[in-house]
Amino acid sequence: MVGSFRAELLKLGKRPATWLLLGIALTLGALFAYVIPYLGATSGTTGATADRGLAATLPANIVGNTLGGYPVFLGALLVVLGVLFVGGEYGWGSWKTVLTQGPSRTTVLFGKFGVLAVAALGFVLAIFLMGTVASVLIALAEDASLTFPSAFDIVRGIGAGWLIATMWTMFGAVLGILLRGVALAVGLGLVWMLAVQNLISQLAAPLLPWVDSAQRGLPGPGAGALVAALGAPTGTPGVSALMGGGPATLVVAAYLVFFLALGAVVLRRRDIL
Template structure:
């Protein structure tokens, strides 16, 4: 039996995704998590840096380079670089809370008793979440564009925006990166059946463990390539390809690499997160509340 047959067909997954999407949009957690990133991304990535430059906190010529990165032509790389690692906590929390609360409230048991198909349930959740992330990415990008245009006006710079191709590529990269972080949150929620536990483990990983692992692998001979399989370096590679400055450090964007390989790594993480989530749900008894 094919995967499509086991999940009730593509139409069944789409119908389930529509139901989950409606439920997600009615939850305050969705608006809080997405709204926090929509505000925090442009604030820390643009406003704070501009204030530091304006107050003389960065000496020349570095100040001019930082300011150039805040203007509209540099927007594709600047916005994408904000996903390493600043977007990760917000979007991981989004996935962990939306799915983890299903266990806390006991609604997973109700859904599975209704026999929608366990793999179909996970695929529908994932698809709905990807749509929510896409909306958050567009909103954050729009706010960032407005802030960047304001900075350009204050500095008397031209009104030239980024090339259309680079803009679309940046949106796609941000959507992919954000979706992967959210799906990792979903995986942790299914594994721990608790939003709090999923958030704790996820934040420790993206903010502490992955950075430590990157730093360790960078100094060990012959294993530096392993860090390219981590989420942070993969997203950072895309940001560098879009114009963000490369930084040879264990925290932040990183030195860059092959963007095609980075896309493959991120897609691999997405497939792994959804696949393991489906496996966990299929092999468990119907969970009870708590």
């Protein structure tokens, strides 16, 4: 397991797509969590999210501000990462090459899953660091307070972000395994993240009470409720206080375990890779 983990970690670090996705995540996080709200607050522009104000971009709100993108946009990038890292092995024929060397399918797969969990943590920490720098710069520019949340709140926020980010990367990995490739898995993953979830939450749920109840058991609304409980602005796409932080954590954790188990079972039972 350790050998597989080290090999997969080296492989992930050498792929340009990994760093490209991280760069896109940092850029989107900076733009939509800090730059655009700051420009809107200082220019006096009115709009749907104008009520967030300058205070939302200050260090005191760093936990919620950096978590707001995980239910949809940053989550979609992590789904793509999971698909590329696992589904890409089918196109290159890497599965057969690795497994003929001796490691079991489960060992190789959980080595990949472990690396994806580390990558998800790296994304979360990088985005939090970006948010820290951006919020401090804004506070200095506006001569505002540099007070940060408590250490407990910061660690709890990073832990919640890691849980959500890992769940989305495993979702992408399982799509890659089920569909044995990249293109269709990425397409379906993005359709679910960017279209289906929003249609359920914004169109179907307000009209049908049973859909409103059922959506609480879906991964996207669960992630959105979890980050909302930690202070993410509810006007952010995908962020909605449908339930408390405790139930939302259980929903996200349950999907993480489900994706891990599903990926392992499917890969082990297939006759042909």
